[in-house]
Amino acid sequence: MFSHVKELQYNAKPSQPDPVYAKKLQEILGGQYGEMSVMMQYLFQGWNCRAESKYKDMILDIGTEEIAHVEMIATMIAQLLDGAPAHDQEQGAKDPAVEAVLGGMNPQHAIVNGLGAQPNDAAGYPWNARYTIASGNMLADFRANLNAESQGRLQVVRLYEMTTDPGVRDMLSFLIARDKMHQNQWMAAIEELEQTQGAVVPSTFSTEHEIQDVAYSFMNFSEGEESSTGRWANGASLDGKGTFEYVQNPGANGQKPELKPSPAYIHGTPPLDMRIMQNGGGIQPNQQ
Amino acid sequence: MFSHVKELQYNAKPSQPDPVYAKKLQEILGGQYGEMSVMMQYLFQGWNCRAESKYKDMILDIGTEEIAHVEMIATMIAQLLDGAPAHDQEQGAKDPAVEAVLGGMNPQHAIVNGLGAQPNDAAGYPWNARYTIASGNMLADFRANLNAESQGRLQVVRLYEMTTDPGVRDMLSFLIARDKMHQNQWMAAIEELEQTQGAVVPSTFSTEHEIQDVAYSFMNFSEGEESSTGRWANGASLDGKGTFEYVQNPGANGQKPELKPSPAYIHGTPPLDMRIMQNGGGIQPNQQ
């Protein structure tokens, strides 16, 4: 169960309206790596958690914090839209500055949302649940979380560069710090899991059912060999159980595929001989 | 530019058709973390790569390999669908086994694809590009890649458990090994980058513009404190630049938000006084 505190977690007050920037800020609200994504991802991971309770609690603590981040950004966007010039000016008095704003803002902010935030990204594309994952394997999911916080902080930093409004920057400075903590948090949790169960997900699959020959080979599928000079092609593998090998000309070891014709009731392209005689009758699978 | 080798990278021959399993196998072809996702993610990361050429080459090598994995799984699915009983039986002779197959298979495999693979997941949901990311920041993207290979290998392993067909298992054993390599590969590339630029993405944002107070604090947004016992709440932070702190009762430090009424031309809910007097006239912003 949840309860609401009316104050925001941190300041969310722009110094002045800026409807064009409001459109951009939507990315970290309802985008692929916006706050809605981490909020939903963490809540579902927490609710589905089958491990010991310190994990469930930790995941839900951060998931609960993310609801507050969604709230802060939504509040900020509504204020950036305050008094947006979303109506027609008198014929003879069009102001180029107003035109510029109207051209750059998202028209749905006025038409659909009446100067409110929308649960969409900077292109107006709606948030959807396929942005999230809760797999039941915590090491896999914590890697998803570390990625989400990395992409997310990167986007907030880029948005910081796109404004000079002190109020907006103040809020972003808070989010940037929290995203640093959250990257650290998931790195810590990953380290803890990797030390007890190993680095490869899932750790529970027996290696005897893997094709061992190719488990540590970097395969070069191009002509040059620039790719041979990286860490991924030299030295011990990161899981501590193998050695990287560089395969210059990886071969094709499978069959040349040939599929059987489909049965008549599928009405695919008929086999060649039937195709040719067909004008004189052809197959008629539906006769009964 | 690319060229095609007609043989598959590895065997993809089922021992017998199994249209119900074909539906499940779609997940690792066209699902959120299927082979189409890593193929497209790596290709776009490679084409957009602005770093030194060993990275571009490495990323495109693995992207090119993933096209071959898509090819193998598509070929496998087509064969699992061979001769699927996608037509009606005579009224009086319905076979429960056939019924079971028809109930469990994806009807689109017959109606839409004529017993071929489709670029969708196990629920029939089409693959889409929001499954992928190419952010221009390699450390962020390699974390996305490590996550994708972790989720992907987990799903292949689960699918391995769901069949006993030796041919299918043979192909999956190959993919499971390659996904192990790919996890190792991205871990190696991540290590290389972290060592030179630090662990937090992006590394180029000046800490003086972050709210330092909250950059290493784990905040407890629930009553109990199970979450205080993990690595994420104790000791040095993983970026080596701070110390984790556990905040038992994180406060709300922002304003209690109050938004201004919208302008008349937005036709939001009118302010209270106007709402009440309205039946006698009301505001009419569109008079001109």
Add this chain to the structure above:
Amino acid sequence: MFSHVKELQYNAKPSQPDPVYAKKLQEILGGQYGEMSVMMQYLFQGWNCRAESKYKDMILDIGTEEIAHVEMIATMIAQLLDGAPAHDQEQGAKDPAVEAVLGGMNPQHAIVNGLGAQPNDAAGYPWNARYTIASGNMLADFRANLNAESQGRLQVVRLYEMTTDPGVRDMLSFLIARDKMHQNQWMAAIEELEQTQGAVVPSTFSTEHEIQDVAYSFMNFSEGEESSTGRWANGASLDGKGTFEYVQNPGANGQKPELKPSPAYIHGTPPLDMRIMQNGGGIQPNQQ
């Protein structure tokens, strides 16, 4: 800001696992009118609210409750999936009952979510933000909310009929009661608004800019006249400002549309004369 209480709002314990029912229950979690929809719809309406604070508070109170409902259903689904037989049986010992379960359950519950709830509907389609609305006009939005609670309660009732599990029914009985309250709540809020501002949304648009002739006419676009006998075609209009009229043969009062040919640089179908002479030369807009 939000905080989490570890206990659920109400019991969510099935008497026994039922993975097939888990698939169906997803509808009221992540479907068009599931709990995620009302949660997100109310939260965004609350955050964007520009009216007096009793409304903002009320909307956020119910939005906060809905997060708890999502939590309850997610928890229920995870337990319904406990021990789902998501793996292959030995060749010679296939159990028809197990087969039936495997055929009817959502394979993604095992492959993707590791026996956890997913933020999707009963067809596996992901929740998306276009299920919600926050328009800035409370009367419009409260009608959306009344609709959502009506569709939602209808679906919960249908799901109640589809199970006899006492634990599941217990939770549904709670949700059915809350949805009754929520219907009553929105009806009350609507009544309050309609009494002060009138029943038509938006109330602030001047009637002199409407085509009055057609503002209270029911138009019959078919041959018979069964539609003439309803309340919508007889008596005073519900906004108290007009009288319903039944138009037997509504005419077409607009032009017969004819569009100009597109400019040459659009390369639409060329006008007839150019189309004919084209092989001898044609227009070449791109010459420069």
Add this chain to the structure above:
Amino acid sequence: MFSHVKELQYNAKPSQPDPVYAKKLQEILGGQYGEMSVMMQYLFQGWNCRAESKYKDMILDIGTEEIAHVEMIATMIAQLLDGAPAHDQEQGAKDPAVEAVLGGMNPQHAIVNGLGAQPNDAAGYPWNARYTIASGNMLADFRANLNAESQGRLQVVRLYEMTTDPGVRDMLSFLIARDKMHQNQWMAAIEELEQTQGAVVPSTFSTEHEIQDVAYSFMNFSEGEESSTGRWANGASLDGKGTFEYVQNPGANGQKPELKPSPAYIHGTPPLDMRIMQNGGGIQPNQQ
């Protein structure tokens, strides 16, 4: 069956082209609450209608009218796009006004649709069927319809404010009047149904299977109590069968959820003891 009348239902002629406004007008054509949504929603409700024929006829009459509205708006958009400057100007002669138009118009109107309307909204997002509902319960569905006409009229009014073109305003004045009628129509139909069957959807579920304690309680999930002063927390409930009650501190009455570990073949995070001993072997569910 349907037949087409070549004249439009009402005038749809702009006074002059305006490609930037064309982009905005797409919202009421192919948006969440545009004419395509009500057209499809009413047609499917009509075709699925299992009640007496006056309802089926009424719903299909209005559904048929909505096709004509889609036609009018599509025609209007095509004319607003007439001669849009969708090509490059000579290098040295860029006109700021042309630039402004090119920046604000939807490039797909030229590239994809050759200066024609598209079945999308103002952000270019395609119309989809999850915007509609046909539930088989008319009271629920008529509430959906009343909401759709309320949101729809609100958007048309906002678009009216965004232009001064007399031809566009003429068409919108017609649509605004029809949307007023349609709101009245659904209110009338709702009143008719509520009077015979009660106000709560569905009316057919026995109250003895509801948790009565919470069926009329407003629950306060925040610290302050502004929400206690509304109609929804005081007096008789709107269904006439209960009394609203305000619950200041709603308790958590459910369990603190704890989920069992998943079976080995799911490869979720292993239980703690297995996780620790794992490097020395671990579980291997796939051995056979």
Add this chain to the structure above:
Amino acid sequence: MFSHVKELQYNAKPSQPDPVYAKKLQEILGGQYGEMSVMMQYLFQGWNCRAESKYKDMILDIGTEEIAHVEMIATMIAQLLDGAPAHDQEQGAKDPAVEAVLGGMNPQHAIVNGLGAQPNDAAGYPWNARYTIASGNMLADFRANLNAESQGRLQVVRLYEMTTDPGVRDMLSFLIARDKMHQNQWMAAIEELEQTQGAVVPSTFSTEHEIQDVAYSFMNFSEGEESSTGRWANGASLDGKGTFEYVQNPGANGQKPELKPSPAYIHGTPPLDMRIMQNGGGIQPNQQ
């Protein structure tokens, strides 16, 4: 404008309910190539038509017919769902046949649609407008239409094979005939256009701005040469203006791409030298 005729265009009466088949039949109602697609595609092509009126009229005539086809199939589906066993049986008396039906039917048909048709496909995926095209170039669009009628008829035929219900087959026999006509119709319209303007779309682009060398070459991007034996690699090109050529080893004629580093404010991966010195300071683009 449109008007509705209450009778269906043709019979749509199943001999008996079959909820499992109802799920499959959804494909030709709301699928990628279902009747909703051709209905919407033709209506938008007609409304946007800028060519002479015989085309606009023809396109709208067939678009209007398609609404009737949607109506027929929706009606059929509702009847196939009549009395579907969408509720739980008594504990001790589960009927395997009922179970089978419940496993194979779409649960949303009961939960969401109350035994009515839904505007979705056989996987429950909602229809969306990106299934359609109206490009403003009739030759391009008529090819889209011919494709749609070909895929559509193929799917109807496959569904015919999947049932023996005489009532269902009767309706499908009608649709199969109409789809044959519609294929013929678009072939006729295509022939008419190709004869006056040539076969390549668009016909209005000057060939002097094409790279002529590659305008008639089949390029072999694989090792073997089976592809050299088709009509596409031999003889006169179909547009009558060139000769097919088979290129055994098509070369790469472009640059080896190298992209510049991104500016500092983008926070992409820093250039190598900056990456290395970074721990001692690094770039700080946001200092001001």
Add this chain to the structure above:
Amino acid sequence: MFSHVKELQYNAKPSQPDPVYAKKLQEILGGQYGEMSVMMQYLFQGWNCRAESKYKDMILDIGTEEIAHVEMIATMIAQLLDGAPAHDQEQGAKDPAVEAVLGGMNPQHAIVNGLGAQPNDAAGYPWNARYTIASGNMLADFRANLNAESQGRLQVVRLYEMTTDPGVRDMLSFLIARDKMHQNQWMAAIEELEQTQGAVVPSTFSTEHEIQDVAYSFMNFSEGEESSTGRWANGASLDGKGTFEYVQNPGANGQKPELKPSPAYIHGTPPLDMRIMQNGGGIQPNQQ
């Protein structure tokens, strides 16, 4: 299996950056008819191909070429974005030209992709797999391919008109030529198939199961008869097996649909008599 050649198939170098044009160019990369669509469509058709090997080889050759086209356009877009002014200018020095660029460019190109191409269209909508088809019937699919190449070339030509950059035009001139070849290629393959199996898809369905009366009739569903003058209403049908007929007043030959009330456990609108007596008790299907 595939291998990568580091050079591009053809030049992809703009003469100068143009971030606004980059947004438009996305259409032919990740749009409905962009290069990702033909790439994926051909690859899946090839992998699923059940006909003789010259077809499989041909389809995969062109599918492999399309990967190279995606690569070229992605590379072009990244360069068009070089140095895009995606950050805020000093307060007092806003440059109108910079503003214009910021208003017209896709903000996600900076925020999400760090000045790289994205797998989306010109409206920022992500590519999805429902843009493609692989039906197993080659004649149907080749018509899909001819359509895709027609729509695709039309869009490339329109984009050619929208720029004067010689480098961009050079690349587009190559693509326009290849699209001409690909139209010719599919026309040739279609001709080959039509000559052996007839023009109607599928050719294998027995005409005795079609309603012959309507197999060659053009039906006029409107008042005027402009549609009677086209090739589609006169002369021999294009499949050579019938004669076109123009039906002036096509009748409705089906039933007037009436659906049965739904069972009680569906909780649809109750039948009229139950609806009326309901307040005194009503049906209670869930009593047990």
